[in-house]
Every structure is written in structure tokens, then in C-alpha cells.
Amino acid sequence: MPPLAARRVRAAILTIIMFGVVAAFLSPLVQMALTSLKSERQISQAYAPVLPSDPRAFTYQGRRYDVYEVPIGGEVRELALVQKGRTQSGFVDPDRPQDGVITWEGSWRALRPSWTLAPQWSNYADVWNLIDFPRLLFNTAAIALIGTLGTVLSCTLVGYGFARFRFPGRGPLFTLLIATIFLPATVTLIPTYTVFARIGWVGTWLPLLVPAFFANAYSVFLLRQYFMTIPREMDEAAAIDGAGPLRTLLSVIVPQAWPAISAVTLFNFVYTWNDYFTPLVYLSGRPDLQPLQVGLAAFNGLYTHNPAYIQAGTMMTIAVPVLLFACFQRAFVRGIMSTGVDK
Structure with a gap:
């Protein structure tokens, strides 16, 4: 076989394989979207078509x-x-x-x-009203935005300190910080809950928001690795011009570290948006403060007989993270790739 033809065959085979992998990953999402548009009768009917339809x-x-x-x-x-x-x-x-x-x-x-195509768009309107979706959406967005802001600010400062400043014990402290990644959250759950209960924070957003302003090891590691790829000569040039450490961070480091900061922002926003266990622990007695994940779980228990409602609520819940990733995927990938560079 000529080399050109062999390359084309390999490219075609690779394309088919990748298409199959993508289809496998997207199939649950497609099934969820189709189910959210079906009627309760169609879901319970044997030999019903895959597409949302009504009996003719x-x-x-x-x-x-x-x-x-x-x-x-x-x-x-x-x-x-x-x-x-x-x-x-x-x-x-x-x-x-x-x-x-x-x-x-x-x-x-x-x-x-016989069936005729009839998507039930009213499922989304019904769920919007039944679950009090605007209130849950506001709670989730507020918790995710404030928590993400605190995480990005604190992790940027801590990562900058580990990347640029030399002080006694820097290596052991950074190792200790990274070691906390391997500590399961369930180990610290009871003592943390006890502390928050004693100071009266249980039943409020404070246990969900305040810890975010004290950084986390994973985001600090990503930002520190990216900061180390920025030449120190730029810091020295800023210092000659009279810039202090904070001014250097804001005017030199941060503008060049947007890919890593975008990746950390997206990581933490999606994690906070999808977090179910932590709000369940601290807000179980306050339905007016609960985010979408906790409210959706309670809604699922009430409407197990109608999977279309459950899938419609899930589709509305994941819409925001999916749109964010679609908009910032280039910066996200650049940030993840660059943080692995050793310098």
C-alpha cells in the first residue's frame, strides 16, 4: 500500500475510533435530554420510540x-x-x-x-414551578460565585508565596500542604462540624464560604506550578521600577497567569456547583438556603414515578457548568498543560 494511502487509512480508522469514544461519552447526556422531553405515558409504555412522542x-x-x-x-x-x-x-x-x-x-x-413526534417542553416549566427553581438557582449561584472568588484570591496569594519567596521551611510546608490532598474529607467531617456547631454557623452559608478563603492544596499546586514558569527577570524589572511584591503580583504575574487562573476558577466553580454532601450536612434544616443539588434530591424522592421531571431538573442544573466549560475550554486546557512545566 502506498504511504499516502496508508496514512489516509490510519487517519480514517482513528477518526472512527474517536467518534465512537465521543459518542459513548455523550450517550448518557443525550438519553437524559430525550427522557426530559417525554411524557409519563410514553416512559411507562412498552415498545415506545426513543424520541419524545405521543400516541397518535x-x-x-x-x-x-x-x-x-x-x-x-x-x-x-x-x-x-x-x-x-x-x-x-x-x-x-x-x-x-x-x-x-x-x-x-x-x-x-x-x-x-402508532406514535407522533411531540416533545413535552412543558416538563421544564412544570419543574421550574414545582421545585421553586429560581430560589435554588440563586442559592447555588451565590454559594458558587462567593466560594470561587475566595478560593481564587487565597490560592493566588499562597501560590505566589511558594513560587517567589524563599523562607525557612518552605519545602516542608509545601509538602505538608500537598499531603492534605490525600486526607479524605470524611476524616475531618465530625470535628469540623463540631467546631461550626459550637460557634453557631450550622444552618447558615458560613461553613460553605469561609473555608474557601483559606485556599486548598490542589489549586495552590496548579497556580504555583504556573507561576514558576514565568521568568524571575520580570519580577526584578518590576522591582527596579519600584513595584512591591503585591504590585508585582497584580501587574506582572496575574496578567500572564490567566490560563491557570481560569482553570482554577472553572475547577472550583464546577465543584462548588455540583457539591451535594457539604450543603446537605450544614443546611439540612434550612430548605430556604439549600442549593440546587439538595433541592433536586428531595424533588427526585417526590417524583420517582415521573423520570421526565427528574431528568428535566437535572438538565437545567448542569446547563450552567456546561456552558462555562464550552466558553472557557481553551483557557482551561492551556492552564492545565502549562502547570505541568518544571522550571
Whole structure:
């Protein structure tokens, strides 16, 4: 095989494989979106189509009748059932009702209904009202935005300190900080809850927001690694011009570190937005302060009989993180790739 043809074949095979991988990853999201637009009747109906649909009906002599797929004369026709019987039933052709009733031998219960495409967009409006979505959305957005702001500010300062300043014990302190990544949150849950309960913070947003202003090891590591890729000569030039450490951070480091800062911002925003356990622990008795994840879990328990409502609520909940990632994916990828550079 010529080299050019071999390269094309390899490229085609790789494209097919990657397309299959992407389809596998997106299939649950597509299934969720389709289910959110279905009616409760369609979900509970056997042999229902994949796309959101309603059973087709036909009005005959002032009454509505369901339409079924009926095998007649070696072909399958869509006919309206007007006379039900055990061994034979009467049908009418919706396209030619003037032909009268068509007798069909067999049990009509074994026939499959005919469906017509009908997405139930009202599911989203129903969930919006039933779950009090605006209040939950405001709570979630407020917690995510304030928490992300605190995390970015504190982690930027701590990462800058570890990347630029030399002080006794810097290495052991940074190692100790990174070691906290391996400490499970469940280990510190009870003592942390006890402290917050003693100072009266349980039932408020404070246990969710205040810790964010004291940095976290993962974000500090990402920012510190990126800061180390910025030449120190730029700091020295700023110092010659009279800039102090804070001015150097704001005017020199931060403008060049936007990819890493964007990645950290997106990481923490999505994590806070999707966090379920922490708000459940501290806000279990305050439904007016709970975010979407806790409210959606309670909603799921009330409407387990209607999966369309549950999927519609989930789709509305994940819409914001998905849109953010779609808008900032380039900066996110650049930030993650650059933080692995050793300098």
C-alpha cells in the first residue's frame, strides 16, 4: 500500500475510533435530554420510540380513537381502533375514513400503538414551578460565585508565596500542604462540624464560604506550578521600577497567569456547583438556603414515578457548568498543560 494511502487509512480508522469514544461519552447526556422531553405515558409504555412522542389519535364521528400499527395484506398500516374485540376488531383508515370500518382478525392488545413526534417542553416549566427553581438557582449561584472568588484570591496569594519567596521551611510546608490532598474529607467531617456547631454557623452559608478563603492544596499546586514558569527577570524589572511584591503580583504575574487562573476558577466553580454532601450536612434544616443539588434530591424522592421531571431538573442544573466549560475550554486546557512545566 502506498504511504499516502496508508496514512489516509490510519487517519480514517482513528477518526472512527474517536467518534465512537465521543459518542459513548455523550450517550448518557443525550438519553437524559430525550427522557426530559417525554411524557409519563410514553416512559411507562412498552415498545415506545426513543424520541419524545405521543400516541397518535384520530377523530372519527366525534370521538377520538388511538391509532395502531396493523398488519393487513402483507403490509403494516396505521389504523384507528374504533371497535374493540377479543378475536376481531374494527379499524378505520385515518387517510380514507369514507371507506368505513375495516374488520381485522386478531387480538388488538398485541398491536403496537402508532406514535407522533411531540416533545413535552412543558416538563421544564412544570419543574421550574414545582421545585421553586429560581430560589435554588440563586442559592447555588451565590454559594458558587462567593466560594470561587475566595478560593481564587487565597490560592493566588499562597501560590505566589511558594513560587517567589524563599523562607525557612518552605519545602516542608509545601509538602505538608500537598499531603492534605490525600486526607479524605470524611476524616475531618465530625470535628469540623463540631467546631461550626459550637460557634453557631450550622444552618447558615458560613461553613460553605469561609473555608474557601483559606485556599486548598490542589489549586495552590496548579497556580504555583504556573507561576514558576514565568521568568524571575520580570519580577526584578518590576522591582527596579519600584513595584512591591503585591504590585508585582497584580501587574506582572496575574496578567500572564490567566490560563491557570481560569482553570482554577472553572475547577472550583464546577465543584462548588455540583457539591451535594457539604450543603446537605450544614443546611439540612434550612430548605430556604439549600442549593440546587439538595433541592433536586428531595424533588427526585417526590417524583420517582415521573423520570421526565427528574431528568428535566437535572438538565437545567448542569446547563450552567456546561456552558462555562464550552466558553472557557481553551483557557482551561492551556492552564492545565502549562502547570505541568518544571522550571
